[in-house]
Amino acid sequence: MNIIELIQRDSKNEDFLSRLLSVLSERLGLQCSPLGSVRIELSILPPMLLLPVLLQVAALHCVLGVVVLTALPGLVLWYYYMTHRKKRRTLFFLSLALFSLAYMYYLFITEIVPRGDVSYQQVVTATTGMILMLISLVRTKQGPGYVQADNRHNNITSTNQSKLCNQDSACCNGVSQSDHAVENKRKWCSICRLVRPSRAGHCRICGVCVLRMDHHCVWINCCVGQDNHRHFLLTLLLFLLTSLYGISMVLRSVCPRQSVFTALLYCPGVYNQYSTALCFTCVWYSCIITGGLLHLLILQIINISCNVTEREVQLALRNGTGRRRFCGLLVETSTPSHGFMHNWTHFLTMHTAEGAQAPLTLTDVV
Numbered sequence: 001m002n003i004i005e006l007i008q009r010d011s012k013n014e015d016f017l018s019r020l021l022s023v024l025s026e027r028l029g030l031q032c033s034p035l036g037s038v039r040i041e042l043s044i045l046p047p048m049l050l051l052p053v054l055l056q057v058a059a060l061h062c063v064l065g066v067v068v069l070t071a072l073p074g075l076v077l078w079y080y081y082m083t084h085r086k087k088r089r090t091l092f093f094l095s096l097a098l099f100s101l102a103y104m105y106y107l108f109i110t111e112i113v114p115r116g117d118v119s120y121q122q123v124v125t126a127t128t129g130m131i132l133m134l135i136s137l138v139r140t141k142q143g144p145g146y147v148q149a150d151n152r153h154n155n156i157t158s159t160n161q162s163k164l165c166n167q168d169s170a171c172c173n174g175v176s177q178s179d180h181a182v183e184n185k186r187k188w189c190s191i192c193r194l195v196r197p198s199r200a201g202h203c204r205i206c207g208v209c210v211l212r213m214d215h216h217c218v219w220i221n222c223c224v225g226q227d228n229h230r231h232f233l234l235t236l237l238l239f240l241l242t243s244l245y246g247i248s249m250v251l252r253s254v255c256p257r258q259s260v261f262t263a264l265l266y267c268p269g270v271y272n273q274y275s276t277a278l279c280f281t282c283v284w285y286s287c288i289i290t291g292g293l294l295h296l297l298i299l300q301i302i303n304i305s306c307n308v309t310e311r312e313v314q315l316a317l318r319n320g321t322g323r324r325r326f327c328g329l330l331v332e333t334s335t336p337s338h339g340f341m342h343n344w345t346h347f348l349t350m351h352t353a354e355g356a357q358a359p360l361t362l363t364d365v366v
């Protein structure tokens with residue numbers, strides 16, 4: 001397809017950017033042949049090109065800083081809803097997350113460390129936090145645990161699934177056949193053609209059924225499920241701790257006369273030097289990301305404490321059976337809770353599917 005034709009035909013299409021990037025990728029032949037099926041997606045490039053430029057523009061003046069730091073999250077959220085609605089996989093968000101991390105660390109090493117305000121131990125601590133977080137991210141990317149096709153129920157086809165209850169009459173004690181039929185229909189995935197265990201769900205972005213599915217996370221371009229939920233939580237926690245530590249060190253360096261909290265809102269003279277202005281802008285950028293991820297971590301902790309997954313929360317809200325409490329932070333669902341301690345014990349010790357710890361390949365990383 002010609003690129004001009006695509007622009008003319010799809011100029012009003014919401015998915016224009018994704019398709020344009022896809023056609024450009026084909027035209028430029030960005031197929032990484034030595035790595036087999038690994039394909040370089042152009043969606044990883046905008047964050048790499050735009051982020052440093054936008055942050056450097058934002059550092060020129062405080063008004064520009066406000067404009068850029070307001071528009072940037074807005075643009076990212078807009079692109080998120082656009083791709084999420086179309087159920088597309090994209091490396092844009094993973095690229096943005098990793099490149100933001102790399103750029104913040106680069107500025108820390110090149111702008112803050114030479115100022116002599118941070119000790120060797122502090123640099124080692126921040127670097128260790130980064131490395132641990134990246135290791136945890138790679139473990140998260142090893143996979144959420146997929147429903148296997150050789151499940152003992154999977155000789156059942158879509159045409160005879162309605163007969164499931166009759167075939168297994170022992171399970172029908174006290175429950176009507178229609179109830180079982182409804183239950184079996186709910187567990188049957190017509191796309192993967194298998195019967196899911198309870199709490200498993202089909203991800204329409206990845207196109208697979210995931211064990212104890214929580215949600216599809218665009219930031220890691222991967223589902224979060226039974227096998228990687230703990231590492232996902234650990235990654236979030238390590239990121240937040242490292243980020244808060246880094247933010248406090250940078251603020252103490254560029255605004256030594258103020259306390260950390262005051263410096264974030266009022267730091268006189270920070271725009272007098274471009275170097276300090278850039279660091280201050282990056283601190284605000286990091287605060288926005290940290291705030292978003294802190295909100296996600298709080299929701300995750302509440303969900304786990306109540307023994308619900310994000311998928312169950314969303315299903316309950318969609319079906320009108322869920323009830324929001326505490327400003328929407330808690331959603332009551334029909335999933336039974338076994339108490340705070342038991343729910344966390346179950347979460348921390350839940351079974352990992354066989355074969356989940358397969359050797360990591362390059363495609364797992366992206």
Ligand SMILES: [Zn+2]
Binds near residue numbers: 190191201207
């Ligand atoms: Zn499925």
Ligand SMILES: [Zn+2]
Binds near residue numbers: 222
């Ligand atoms: Zn997914």
